[in-house]
Amino acid sequence: MPVGDRDITLFAGGSGGYGWAVNPGADVYHWVLNMSCRIGRADLVPGPASFGNQTISYRPPVMIDWEDSDGVPLLLVPGGLKGDGRVVKITDGATTLEDSGGGTEAYTGAVLYQHDDSDADTEVAYFCNGTGEGALRIRNKAGTYNTIGTATADQLYVIGSDLWRVIDSYKLEKVVLGTFPGTEANWTGIRTRAGTAAYGINKVLEMGGSPLVFKGEGVFRYNAAPSTARFENLTPFVPAHPDNGKGGFADGRGRFYYPTITGRILVISFGSQSQQGPLRFQWIDRDTPFGRISLMTADEEFIYAVIDPGAVKTQQLGLIVKSDDGGVFTTHTNKVTDQEKATNANVSALAVGNTDFIYIGSDEPFWGPYFEMHTVSELGQTHAWAASYSAGSGSWTAFDEQDSTLGLREDGAITLDPTADVYAGGTWVTDTVDSQANKYWIRLSPNSALTSAKIAEVYLIPYRPSYDTTDFPELGAALAQAVPKVLVGHWQGQRLVWHDWIAPLAPRPFAMTVSRTKGTNSVGEQTLHLYAGPLVYSVPVGPDADPVRSAWPQTNGIPHAIGFSGHNFGLPVNIKSVQTLVVHGGFLQADDECWVFWRWDNGDRWHKDGPHAAFPIVINDLADRGRELHVGVRIKDATRDAVAPYITHAIIPEGEWTDEGALHEALGQDIASPQGI
Structure with missing residues (x-):
């Protein structure tokens, strides 16, 4: 039988992105669990860590990034219950229920804007809970809440220097500049329809000083030029769904992200549109993280997106x-x-x-x-x-x-x-x-x-x-995609390259932002916060928190794993066997554990080898044989060490695998339910 005449590289750092169930030769990988391959090696992620105990039973419309009167950074999360508007404050790794019962219904919108009814330059937070419901609620930096006036709104947004409100679910109206928004008479009275009443407004963003509206039936651009201003649909080809556009955002670099219910993302910029969904070009399978993207945000360099659990589901199995x-x-x-x-x-x-x-x-x-x-x-x-x-x-x-x-x-x-x-x-x-x-x-x-x-x-x-x-x-x-996933993306030219990243063991994050507000595991200037009520999950982000260069990163006590792309050795119909697999990396400590798992495409189970406490890891005579080999690695970081372990390569060396010829026999067993593999 011919001996393998070349190295087979299963993993080479993964800088090309996630989602590849089968590796066509690029520097890619299939999935990770709390690891990052953004810099060309698989690093352990320091988080997510959880804290808090405040539950909001309605989806928070926003997380307001602000500070108190002493300059201490904080986040405000509005929401509530039926008949009870609530605001949760997040600061210094703790949550506090600040306001309860102040609104007649759960809060549906919030924004930072100036004017507290006495001083037009005082910055305050405004909260609303629906057209015709409770009047706008106000919070100052000292944490005092008031209700002044009679104005109501479904949502609130600052566009340029103007404050706009969503009214009657699908109309937009702005306040007279320099006046107090709590007074109904201070709103212009010009209510411009965006699309039809069948779909409410899900998000409003600023595009060139004008509102850009995300709705279930598409993206609407404000056109003030006609004798009567109107909103025009930029995406009439989008199949309508009430949840299209929820979680949409602008990255501050001229791009606007419109996620659809199908898990796709339309990226709109001045004069162009493109489809930049996570799995646009990949070769995927049932284990590939994918699904509805319900939240998005960004920092100076990266885009973050939350995939909701439940993307893979069925009504079979004798339900x-x-x-x-x-x-x-x-x-x-x-x-x-x-x-x-x-x-x-x-x-x-x-x-x-x-x-x-x-x-x-x-x-x-x-x-x-x-x-x-x-x-x-x-x-x-x-x-x-x-x-x-x-x-x-x-x-x-x-x-x-x-x-x-x-x-x-x-x-x-x-x-x-x-x-x-x-x-x-x-x-x-x-x-x-x-x-x-x-x-x-x-x-x-x-x-x-x-x-x-x-x-x-x-x-x-x-x-x-x-x-x-x-x-x-x-x-x-x-x-199984029974837990949410958070992806991270960065632009390479005109393509958004996505990486699998973290998996909070939470039901689903309902709000997300990057802030200088501290979490329990914050070590740098920025932290990604995910509000999953009652818990907040936080992950340090930014160059000063990256485990590549951060001293004593907190990567212990968190599950970490990576699934390499399957490989057919360039011989898609031939049977192969492997004599040696080598996994390269660094900084495994004596008390750490690294396990290597593998399965052939026709196999009915995963095999494992370990624990190992030093790189390189050499595994001899892999069990079974088949056409396509799948390998995964799990690292259990036992204690908080000066540096975090990482993985750089997984290779089957030349001469350490055998080509046993084309398939002429049935391999494996009659697997009645492949979900059990």
Whole structure:
């Protein structure tokens, strides 16, 4: 049999970006978990670390980056409950509920602007909660809140030197310059429609001193030239969806990012448009991080984007959906799997207190259900569930759910705790519910009333095991896309190169910004903050926080892993075997652990080798053989050390692999459910 006549490079630093399930020869990789390949090697990321305990059960419209009267930096996160506007303050790695009950409804918009009703030059924060709802709420730097005047708004934006408000969900109006916005008479009265009333405004950005409006049906540019000013749709080709444009932003360099519900991103600049989605050119597979981008922000160099959990979902696997209302079971399966919004499961009457339940059953294990809502719930209390899974013989085991729906307040997933694989651990087993036998069940009991809640569709996030289900369960949830991902991108010429980056073990971040406000693990001038209520996740960013050059980075206690792109050795139909695999890197400490995992394309399991505590790592005689080899590496940084470990290359040397010829035999087994590999 011919011996390999060249080196096979599985990984060479990854500067070309993520997403390549199969490596066509470029310097790329498939995915990472809390690692960074932006500088051409896989470095451990110092974070994300979490802090806080303040819950907002409505999606925060913005994070206001400000300071107090002593110059201490802070963030303000508006939101609230039904009938209760709330503001959470973040400062010095802690959260405080500052304002509660000040608004008649949850806050839907906020902005920094001048004028406190007595001094036109005083900067204050304004909060609004809807057209015709409570009057604008004001906060000064000292932390004092007031409600002065009668003006209301859906959202507030500063464009140039002007303050604009969204009114009636799809119209824009600006205040008379130099006047107090809280007084209704100080608004011009000229309300310009942006698109149709069917889709509310999701975001307003500044483009050349004029408002640029992101809506479900497209991007609208303000044209003041006609006798009557109007908004013109720049993207009439975009299929309309209410969530298009949510999370959109401007990077301050003349580019405007319009994310769509499909996970794509339109980048608009003066006179041009381009599609710069994360996976535009890559060769992907089911483990490639991808999905709806719900948040975006930027610093001086990089673009950050949040992928929501639940992008990979199905209504197969024998899905059953039931509710138990006072001991009376109702089967909703047909209504929530027919792809018809008109038919739905009404769960608004379910009682709180672990007496009434929503049941989700499946023939196979799953990471959790994904809900598409017909009518969202109206929460008057903090959202929470009593969640449990079937433990056999009619018994149930409670778990800490990860709820990205905010208590069925919006579409999203409710998943199992990603830090424990209860299926692999043997505690989640099949059982019978309402005569439906041999199903893996999750049941959810609301801890607050689900007023008005109707579920249109239910899906399952299929189970994906970790490469190591005992010691590294978080990877399974990440591969299944049951947890959010944060990508980071940077421009190379006219192309935005995306890198996989961090995975907060949170339900879903609802607001994100880069700020000088400190988190619990801040070490430099800037920190990326993600508000996932009740927790805030923070990651040091910027050159002074990069683990490449930062002294004593906090990379311990956080899962780190990378999946290299699969490789077919340039012989796509030939069978190969490998005698030696070498992983190169640096700064592994004696108390660190590095594990190497591999699987051939036809294999039904992952193999692992380790732990190793020094580079290079040499693995001899890899088990099995096949056409395409997939390799992953996990680093467990035990303690906070002076320098962080990193990976530079993974190579199969010349002469250390064998070409066994073209495929003439069936390899592997009859794998009934490949999600279990």
